Amino acid sequence: MSGRQTRKMLRLMASGEPVELTSAMASVQKLARLAFTAQQFGYEYADVRQGGANNSRLTMLIVPDHGPQARARAAQNWAQYPNAGDGVSVPPPVPDALELLKARINFDLTGKSAEKRMGYAAVGATLGCAVIAFRLGGASEHIVVAAVIWLLLMAVLGLGLVVTRGRNAKFAARLLAAGFAPVTDRTGRIRYLPPGGLPGHGNPFAAGPYGAPADHHGQQPQQPPMPYGQPPAPYAPPAPAAPAQAPGPYAQPQTPYGQPAQPPRP
Numbered sequence: 001m002s003g004r005q006t007r008k009m010l011r012l013m014a015s016g017e018p019v020e021l022t023s024a025m026a027s028v029q030k031l032a033r034l035a036f037t038a039q040q041f042g043y044e045y046a047d048v049r050q051g052g053a054n055n056s057r058l059t060m061l062i063v064p065d066h067g068p069q070a071r072a073r074a075a076q077n078w079a080q081y082p083n084a085g086d087g088v089s090v091p092p093p094v095p096d097a098l099e100l101l102k103a104r105i106n107f108d109l110t111g112k113s114a115e116k117r118m119g120y121a122a123v124g125a126t127l128g129c130a131v132i133a134f135r136l137g138g139a140s141e142h143i144v145v146a147a148v149i150w151l152l153l154m155a156v157l158g159l160g161l162v163v164t165r166g167r168n169a170k171f172a173a174r175l176l177a178a179g180f181a182p183v184t185d186r187t188g189r190i191r192y193l194p195p196g197g198l199p200g201h202g203n204p205f206a207a208g209p210y211g212a213p214a215d216h217h218g219q220q221p222q223q224p225p226m227p228y229g230q231p232p233a234p235y236a237p238p239a240p241a242a243p244a245q246a247p248g249p250y251a252q253p254q255t256p257y258g259q260p261a262q263p264p265r266p
Contacts, residue, residue: 002030006037007087009062013043016064023058028109031060032101033093038062040091041084042074044194045101048108060105100178104192107171110164118161125153 005021012019019038023030035045044065051057065071083089133146172182172192179195 003087005030005087006034006090007085009034009038010041010085010087013038013041013062013064018046018061018063019043021060021062023060024052025056028058028102028105031058031105032098035060035062035101035105036093036097037090039065039070039097040073040077042070044070045104047191048105050109058109100175100180103171103174104180107168107175107192108189110167110171118157118164122154122157125157126150129153 009019009021021031021034031048038045042065043062046061046063048058048060051059077091078084081089081091129146129150132149133143136142136145175192176182180192181195183191183193185191
């Protein structure tokens with residue numbers, strides 16, 4: 001993990017706003033190590049997406065964790081590692097925690113959305129082969145060539161689907177064994193939240209794109225839409241209410257329009 005990237009991440013975290021980190025080489029290992037360091041100083045992994053040419057770039061989102069445990073951990077680590085801002089003097093990674101972060105990142109990258117993309121690719125390959133056969137003249141030999149190409153593409157996509165589902169099942173089993181809870185976000189994606197991180201229990205995602213955990217029927221209560229990655233409100237104590245003022249001895253009752261009330265005529 002680059003000390004320069006860690007230093008930049010900690011500097012951005014000082015703002016208390018959501019932070020995006022990019023791995024140009026699409027390294028899940030590097031992002032997991034960055035997410036682990038962020039967890040030690042009051043942030044939590046939120047999401048990841050692919051981008052760039054051939055999906056060769058990964059962008060990870062981390063958000064502030066305002067839970068009491070996260071705050072206590074951050075205070076302890078800043079006291080123990082006062083020079084962490086240099087990007088090098090940071091807490092050493094814990095292997096089990098890294099593996100869980102890698103499982104979360106990999107599942108988010110290759111979850112149901114990846115299966116949907118493969119389905120779209122199968123439809124596109126079918127249409128493409130039909131166009132090839134038509135442009136070649138539509139003769140029987142042309143149809144055979146297009147059919148062979150289609151079968152090869154379907155075999156590759158089918159193999160990819162089997163491998164993806166197997167990976168997803170492995171990651172999901174690891175997260176469930178660690179106590180992570182499956183939830184469904186507003187786009188229909190299945191995500192996993194850490195133990196004790198459900199909405200209303202110090203969860204930094206409570207106001208983000210994640211809904212409440214699904215019940216045993218797979219349904220969720222309706223939640224009002226919230227901005228993506230919105231951090232919880234600051235923990236500022238409410239201002240004390242001003243004490244009510246007793247009316248003075250010369251105070252006159254007021255009408256709704258602010259004029260002194262007139263005594264009734266005899």
